[in-house]
Amino acid sequence: MQVDELSRTFAALADPTRRALLERLAQGSAAVGELAEPFEMTFAAVSKHLRVLESAGLVSRGRDAQYRPAFLDARPLRAAAAWIDDYRRFWRDSFDALDDHLTALTDKETA
Amino acid sequence: MQVDELSRTFAALADPTRRALLERLAQGSAAVGELAEPFEMTFAAVSKHLRVLESAGLVSRGRDAQYRPAFLDARPLRAAAAWIDDYRRFWRDSFDALDDHLTALTDKETA
DNA sequence: TTGCTATAGAACCAGTTAGTTGAATACTGG
DNA sequence: CCAGTATTCAACTAACTGGTTCTATAGCAA
Numbered sequence: 001m002q003v004d005e006l007s008r009t010f011a012a013l014a015d016p017t018r019r020a021l022l023e024r025l026a027q028g029s030a031a032v033g034e035l036a037e038p039f040e041m042t043f044a045a046v047s048k049h050l051r052v053l054e055s056a057g058l059v060s061r062g063r064d065a066q067y068r069p070a071f072l073d074a075r076p077l078r079a080a081a082a083w084i085d086d087y088r089r090f091w092r093d094s095f096d097a098l099d100d101h102l103t104a105l106t107d108k109e110t111a
Numbered sequence: 112m113q114v115d116e117l118s119r120t121f122a123a124l125a126d127p128t129r130r131a132l133l134e135r136l137a138q139g140s141a142a143v144g145e146l147a148e149p150f151e152m153t154f155a156a157v158s159k160h161l162r163v164l165e166s167a168g169l170v171s172r173g174r175d176a177q178y179r180p181a182f183l184d185a186r187p188l189r190a191a192a193a194w195i196d197d198y199r200r201f202w203r204d205s206f207d208a209l210d211d212h213l214t215a216l217t218d219k220e221t222a
Numbered sequence: 223t224t225g226c227t228a229t230a231g232a233a234c235c236a237g238t239t240a241g242t243t244g245a246a247t248a249c250t251g252g
Numbered sequence: 253c254c255a256g257t258a259t260t261c262a263a264c265t266a267a268c269t270g271g272t273t274c275t276a277t278a279g280c281a282a
Contacts, residue, residue, distance in 0.1 A: 011125035066228045074201035090185035
């Protein structure tokens, strides 16, 4: 499919299981068995999620005996944060035109 | 599927067409015809993308004669930015353990 | 070796997505 | 009302996703 980096990053973040995996990995690396433990799903499913995260560049894998520990690599999040940051003014600014517009819409609808 | 807000937001952002629509809407509201113009795809397809953005809460729609203008509503991006921000230290801190680890990995692989 | 543990691969399935085309609807202007 | 413009709906399709199960591989330990 050859999709761009940013799309892959956002797509990876769009699944709550994968976000939870990243949250866990923020505490330190872990192998699949440990990562899978809190979830009601097979190891293979977690392994697939890890592969998605890996192909988004958000985790790297290692080898430690039988274990394949996963490490968080947050670097792709930088571009994602940068993209979103461009919209910060639209939600920070409570007096901007959009806000007025939305208020007006709501008023009209509830009138 | 009844998915959570954050997942819907990230999923909406995972498509480059939809991100481009949001970028356009950051300049001001626009109707479907105008929004569709830069894309090689039918109006119906753009209309569908708008519905995804709308159900993610990222755009609201109005009515102006035959036109159904779309407005940016960036508020859901706030939670998305907040989620990502928790990882900021992982990419900002060039001396953290992960970075060392990744460097070590690379060294080992290229050795 | 042999067997155990941890993980990945392959095949499969149901549901979703992103697009199409063609028909239907909503509004305006004469 | 009628014709035209803007948009959506419905049905369809191909590809992708998130899960399963079953099998295969990798590494350790005896």
